Amino acid sequence: MSHNGIAHVEPGLTGEVVEASTSEFLAQALELDAAPPFGAFVEVAADDALTVYGVVAHVQTAGIDPGSRAIMRGHGDVRDERIYQENPDLPLVLRTTFRALVVGFTEGQEIHQFLPPRPARLHYSVFTCPPLTVRRFTREGLEFFQALLTASEVPNDELLAANLRYIAAETGEGQAFLERAGRELAQLLRADYARLTAILRRCLAPGETV
Amino acid sequence: MPLDLLDLSTQVRQMGEQLARRRADEQHRLELLDAMLADYRDRWEELADLAETVTERVAVPTGPLDERVPPDVRPPRYTALATDGAEIDPDRHGGSGEFYLINVGRVRIPYGQPERDVELRSVSSLGYTDEDLFIVDPRDPRRQVPMRDRHLDALRTVEELRALADLAESEVGARNIRAEDASSGQEVSVRKATAAQSAPAIALVDGTLLFSVLEERPRDFLRTRFYTDFVHQLERLRRAHVPVAAYASRSRGIDLIHLFRAVCGSTPLVCEVCSGAHACAMRGLNDAQLLGRWLDRWDRTGLFRVRSNVHDPYYGGHRVYFFLVNTGDEIARVEIPEWVARDQASVALVHAILVDQCAKGFGYPAVLARADDRAVISLGDRDVLDTLVQQELARQGVVARPSAKLSRKQVRTV
Numbered sequence: 001m002s003h004n005g006i007a008h009v010e011p012g013l014t015g016e017v018v019e020a021s022t023s024e025f026l027a028q029a030l031e032l033d034a035a036p037p038f039g040a041f042v043e044v045a046a047d048d049a050l051t052v053y054g055v056v057a058h059v060q061t062a063g064i065d066p067g068s069r070a071i072m073r074g075h076g077d078v079r080d081e082r083i084y085q086e087n088p089d090l091p092l093v094l095r096t097t098f099r100a101l102v103v104g105f106t107e108g109q110e111i112h113q114f115l116p117p118r119p120a121r122l123h124y125s126v127f128t129c130p131p132l133t134v135r136r137f138t139r140e141g142l143e144f145f146q147a148l149l150t151a152s153e154v155p156n157d158e159l160l161a162a163n164l165r166y167i168a169a170e171t172g173e174g175q176a177f178l179e180r181a182g183r184e185l186a187q188l189l190r191a192d193y194a195r196l197t198a199i200l201r202r203c204l205a206p207g208e209t210v
Numbered sequence: 211m212p213l214d215l216l217d218l219s220t221q222v223r224q225m226g227e228q229l230a231r232r233r234a235d236e237q238h239r240l241e242l243l244d245a246m247l248a249d250y251r252d253r254w255e256e257l258a259d260l261a262e263t264v265t266e267r268v269a270v271p272t273g274p275l276d277e278r279v280p281p282d283v284r285p286p287r288y289t290a291l292a293t294d295g296a297e298i299d300p301d302r303h304g305g306s307g308e309f310y311l312i313n314v315g316r317v318r319i320p321y322g323q324p325e326r327d328v329e330l331r332s333v334s335s336l337g338y339t340d341e342d343l344f345i346v347d348p349r350d351p352r353r354q355v356p357m358r359d360r361h362l363d364a365l366r367t368v369e370e371l372r373a374l375a376d377l378a379e380s381e382v383g384a385r386n387i388r389a390e391d392a393s394s395g396q397e398v399s400v401r402k403a404t405a406a407q408s409a410p411a412i413a414l415v416d417g418t419l420l421f422s423v424l425e426e427r428p429r430d431f432l433r434t435r436f437y438t439d440f441v442h443q444l445e446r447l448r449r450a451h452v453p454v455a456a457y458a459s460r461s462r463g464i465d466l467i468h469l470f471r472a473v474c475g476s477t478p479l480v481c482e483v484c485s486g487a488h489a490c491a492m493r494g495l496n497d498a499q500l501l502g503r504w505l506d507r508w509d510r511t512g513l514f515r516v517r518s519n520v521h522d523p524y525y526g527g528h529r530v531y532f533f534l535v536n537t538g539d540e541i542a543r544v545e546i547p548e549w550v551a552r553d554q555a556s557v558a559l560v561h562a563i564l565v566d567q568c569a570k571g572f573g574y575p576a577v578l579a580r581a582d583d584r585a586v587i588s589l590g591d592r593d594v595l596d597t598l599v600q601q602e603l604a605r606q607g608v609v610a611r612p613s614a615k616l617s618r619k620q621v622r623t624v
Contacts, residue, residue, distance in 0.1 A: 089317075089577075
């Protein structure tokens with residue numbers, strides 16, 4: 001795997017914050033093409049007492065220099081991985097970034113599912129949340145669904161469905177969690193049945209129906 | 211609006227017509243010259259002898275003029291080293307004090323050697339001491355020349371080659387370390403050592419090895435200062451056994467044209483080729499137009515030595531040779547020092563690697579493009595540097611005021 005210029009040091013470490021605001025943060029993945037999956041939970045420290053939680057809402061790979069554009073490099077039988085072998089400088093001029101929507105934070109021992117008083121700190125490390133944290137955060141409540149459903153410039157329904165599948169798998173709670181999430185969603189989307197079923201259908205195992 | 215676009219558009223149209231006429235005229239004159247080229251094709255030794263008697267800078271042929279050399283097979287494993295530079299001139303109007311900045315992009319790309327790291331960096335250095343800002347004649351300290359404009363260009367050229375020599379020496383160092391590892395008998399190291407040793411390296415700079423130092427008097431202290439330092443870096447590269455080449459995209463070199471003008475004496479009225487025209491048929495043409503027409507894609511011409519009264523006294527064993535190469539869309543000129551030119555294997559290696567580099571870089575060597583990326587100083591970077599300097603001056607209690615002219619430009623009054 002090609003590096004984005006930083007060596008791996010800690011398990012779960014996945015990137016570094018390069019833009020931060022109250023409602024979202026942008027991070028550069030440690031390795032090219034190795035961002036956490038769409039819909040995954042990530043965490044970053046804002047300071048010693050505050051940890052901000054986010055859900056990965058967008059992943060992008062492009063040139064590091066804002067003015068540079070990737071161009072087609074394949075020719076003959078040089079395709080896919082061979083293009084990287086033929087141009088070993090590419091991993092140093094490309095980068096993968098991911099945008100995470102802030103869905104909550106912990107201050108001290110308390111988990112909150114609303115926006116934190118301070119944003120994530122620029123250049124701080126972003127970690128993929130361990131399953132235990134995902135379980136603690138989602139057991140606290142599912143109010144953060146609202147943030148995913150109303151965020152702008154993201155495919156909201158796809159994002160929420162991806163997040164539901166991620167939680168079901170990571171926590172090992174599977175169907176039980178999906179039923180609880182379905183009840184929460186039914187409250188939030190009681191006026192929009194079509195949208196509700198569209199989201200739930202994206203979370204079903206093959207052969208199941210809503 | 212600062213440009214009178216209405217008036218300009220008329221001028222642009224007139225210029226377009228003129229350029230089209232000139233292009234047709236050049237084509238016609240090139241056809242006239244074909245006869246002369248055919249005449250001298252195999253009499254290149256005669257031309258070479260003549261070249262030695264000319265005072266102007268000329269190309270000295272080392273073989274038949276129509277020599278065409280196809281490239282060797284592109285090496286699958288090699289290391290490409292390149293540097294490129296950019297500078298910020300001392301700003302007379304800025305008021306932040308006199309300083310200049312040279313930024314050198316240094317790049318090492320090991321191809322086909324996944325066990326080795328790619329290096330892309332830039333090294334910036336500020337010149338601000340009296341020794342930096344003035345070049346002093348060692349024989350007459352009263353003669354001081356400010357380091358700016360063309361002189362700063364020359365200094366940047368030297369710094370580019372110094373960085374390239376640093377890269378080449380570290381390349382040799384890396385090989386030696388691997389070789390030592392290999393002798394310790396560890397299997398992995400043995401494999402790495404063989405890898406590094408079997409992968410050749412070449413070093414590239416953009417432009418020319420024959421950079422100019424403007425001055426009125428020949429053999430003056432300015433030339434001595436820049437050329438001596440430059441040649442020292444070439445010598446470091448030679449000792450590191452890394453062939454070096456300067457690559458000029460769409461070459462407009464006219465060393466061969468100068469040679470032919472010396473042949474005919476540039477007197478069109480009595481010239482058979484020009485047949486009594488008022489101006490020489492070679493006027494405005496360049497070497498690439500003369501020789502490049504015969505080259506197929508990736509082929510190169512034979513080698514020509516540049517005989518230069520300005521450079522040769524300083525360059526010694528690093529006198530410059532060049533060949534032209536067809537990269538598909540254009541004719542590029544590749545300059546190499548004598549020690550590379552005299553080694554056929556090195557010339558073939560430089561040619562084959564440049565072909566691979568141009569293929570990877572869509573017509574321009576990929577490694578040089580990366581070095582250029584790292585060298586460029588953006589407007590944003592300039593602003594950051596200005597702010598840094600002004601903050602530091604303020605901290606030291608020095609007032610940094612722009613000149614009246616610059617203040618007037620920054621704040622437009624009506």
